[in-house]
Structure formats: C-alpha cells, structure tokens
Amino acid sequence: MKLTSIVIALFLSAFSAGASAREPEEVAGRLFLKLTGTPLSLGDSRRQGMIDLVKAGKLEEAARIATADPAFFNLTIRHWGAPLTNRAESPAIGLNDATAMIIGLARDQKDFREILTGNFTYGSPEVALSPYNDQHYAQISDLNLAKVLTRVEPQNADLDEAAGILTSRAWGEAHLQAGTNRRAIEFTFRQFLCNPLQNMRDGTIPDTRVHRDVDRSPGGNSQTYLTTCRTCHAGMDALVGAYAYYRFDNTGPFGAGVLQASKVQRKYNQNGDVYPEGYVTTDDSWINLFTENQNKQLQWRGPLSGKGIKEFGRMIADSGAFSKCMVKRTYSQICHRDLETTESAVLDGLANRFEQSGYKLRELFEQVAVHPTCL
Ligand code: HEC
Known part of the structure; x- marks a missing residue:
C-alpha cells in the first residue's frame, strides 16, 4: 500500500470511529448519565430535546437539561x-x-x-x-x-x-476536636487545594512561628527537627493562628459543636515546656509562609497574612x-x-x-x- 492510501485508510477509520462515538442519541445519553448518575430512558420527555441540542452542536445547553435533574x-x-x-x-x-x-x-x-x-x-x-x-x-x-x-x-x-465549611459542625468534629487545630489547616490544603501537606514541605521557611510544643531536638537530634519537623511546622504553625479562638465541643450543656471564644484557646499554648523559646499564640493572626519554591505553583493572589478564619478562607478560595x-x-x-x-x-x-x-x-x-x- 502506498503511503497516501495508508493515510487515507487511517483517516477513514478514525473518522468512522469518531462518527459512531458522536451519534447524538449516544452523546445525549452519556451526558445525562455522567451528570446525574442515572440513565436517560427512551421514553423520557427530555431525551429528544437533548438530542436536538447535541445535533445543533449546543452541548452545553444539552448538559444544562441534565443538571436540572434533582439527581x-x-x-x-x-x-x-x-x-x-x-x-x-x-x-x-x-x-x-x-x-x-x-x-x-x-x-x-x-x-x-x-x-x-x-x-x-x-x-x-x-x-x-x-x-x-x-x-x-x-x-x-x-x-x-x-x-x-x-x-x-x-x-x-x-x-x-463563620467561614463556610471551615466553621461547619462536620468540619469541626473532624478537625477541631481535641488536638491543636493544625489538622484543620492540613485538611484545608488537602481538600481545597488538592495539595497534601507532604507536597508543601519546605526546609527554607523561617521557623519563627513554630509553637513551643514542637521538640527542636527530637531524640536528642536537632538535625531531625531541621530536616523533618520544621519543613511542615514552619509553614503550618504560622497559619494555624487563624483558628486560635475556635474549638469543637461535643459534651456538656454547651456541647454545641464549634465554639468560638474571645481569647486564644488553651490548647494553642499547651506543652509550652517542650521548647519554651518557641512561638506563643496571643491572637488570631496568621501569616502564609508557604509561598516559595514548589508552593509558588499554588498561585496565591490576595493578602498573605491576616486575622481569623474568614480571611484565611478568602486567601485559599482566591488562589x-x-x-x-x-x-x-x-x-x-x-x-x-x-x-x-x-x-x-x-x-x-x-x-x-x-x-x-x-x-x-x-x-x-x-x-x-x-x-x-x-x-
Ligand atoms: C508532614 C508534615 C509534618 C511533619 C514532618 C511533622 N509534623 Fe508534627 N504535625 C503535623 C500535623 C498535620 C499535625 C496535626 C496532627 C493532628 O492533629 O491530627 C502535627 C502535630 C504535631 C504536634 C501536636 C500534637 C498534639 O496534638 O498535641 C506536635 C507536638 C508535633 N506535631 C511535633 C512534631 C515533631 C517533633 C516533628 C518532627 C519529629 C513533627 N511534628 C513533624 C505535621 C507534621
């Protein structure tokens, strides 16, 4: 076979495969199934409308019919x-x-x-x-x-x-219960930036905001702190101030879920004797230090420091x-x-x-x- 006929044969087979995959009936059915998780039955009154829109090349309008379904x-x-x-x-x-x-x-x-x-x-x-x-x-x-x-x-x-999901009951129960509220920061990156903390680790971030509960010489080895602990905590601890006034309480008469105080929650400065020279939280200020090296890809756009959880949420959402x-x-x-x-x-x-x-x-x-x- 000459090269041109091979090319023509390939073209024809690609074309017919493409054409069969693009039958309007099939496209309409696929769109509906993808968007609603339920099949579009032959007798469905919306089916012909979707098919006509697909035929007219108006795929987005066809999809809009599917997303109007409660499913x-x-x-x-x-x-x-x-x-x-x-x-x-x-x-x-x-x-x-x-x-x-x-x-x-x-x-x-x-x-x-x-x-x-x-x-x-x-x-x-x-x-x-x-x-x-x-x-x-x-x-x-x-x-x-x-x-x-x-x-x-x-x-x-x-x-x-309040800051949307970040102050919801479910989020509080998952991340603000006991602990030190750090997990709420970790999971904000994970869920809303699709970026596990593991990917954000940076040993060049100044550790001025690392809290007192983090050992600077775990197992007697200060290198462990510098090469391991600090790579997460320098950036994360500088942000967790956003949640300084919040905790989750599921017990007692005030077991109302996420609670907000007018002062720093006790857990922020617990275990202060581990490294007394570490950062002491005195208010709900935070600063974003995850801005260099690989974290430039996060495309931060607005202010990189602020107070409280709403401003923190704004920074995440605007990225x-x-x-x-x-x-x-x-x-x-x-x-x-x-x-x-x-x-x-x-x-x-x-x-x-x-x-x-x-x-x-x-x-x-x-x-x-x-x-x-x-x-
Ligand atoms: C991969 C990132 C990462 C590294 C590395 C890391 N941490 Fe953490 N650390 C976290 C996160 C996230 C939390 C919050 C965990 C939670 O509450 O579920 C945390 C919590 C803590 C806490 C608070 C525990 C509590 O609830 O009272 C201490 C103390 C701590 N880390 C010390 C260290 C030390 C010491 C090292 C080094 C040996 C270290 N961390 C290394 C991410 C890290």
Missing part, C-alpha cells in the same frame, strides 16, 4: 462533596451540614468560594431541630435535597465569625490552586480518570472558565462533562 444534586454533587467533609474522606457518610452547604451553593448557583468564606448553612425548615444539630440532617438525608434544602443565615448564632482543585475533583468524578500532568492546558482552560463563570459549580460540571477529552 444531579442528590447523587452527583452529594457524592462529590461528602469526601471533603470527613476525616476518612468517605463519600458514603450520612448527610451533614457541610455536604448540605455544598449542595445548596451548587443548586443556588452561588459563587462557590463562599464554601470557605460565607456565613450561611443549609437545612430544611420542615424539621423542627436546628440545622446545627446532626439529627437535623439524619431526618432529611433521604429526601429530595435539591428541593428541601433552604439557605439559613447566620450559620451559627454562637459564632461571631489559582483552589480553582484547579475544583476542576480536578470534578474531572475525576465525571470522566472516571484523573487529569494527566501532560493535560495542563485542559486543566488551565477549565479552571479559567470556572473563574470567569463566577465560580459556579454547576457550570463547572457541565463544562467538564462536554469537554472533548471527557465525552
């Missing part, structure tokens, strides 16, 4: 959001306030950065219990959440300052890494594979669209579902 919120968004709200990162957990917030923001087409900054929650007025009680969510867990969830403000009357992380999570779920490192143009493109759309989670799902690399 998009009740199954797809819920399954996407639940792992962000618990320590085991399990999607198979009962409904909680944090997952309800994610579903609510998606349904109401709010700026999804509110998930780290907003003073709101979502619950159902049909349940007598306050939305700040886990029993509230047990009672509505099996209902049509796309319908029953109602926005409630403020998030929690006991808090002076480039936040938008990319939301894309990566959505892509993995909808397209059943992770974006490859070689696909950075796809990632950047979808992240830019997400930001230009005003951070609308529903639109992000639609954009991902219709993306040629996914469909």
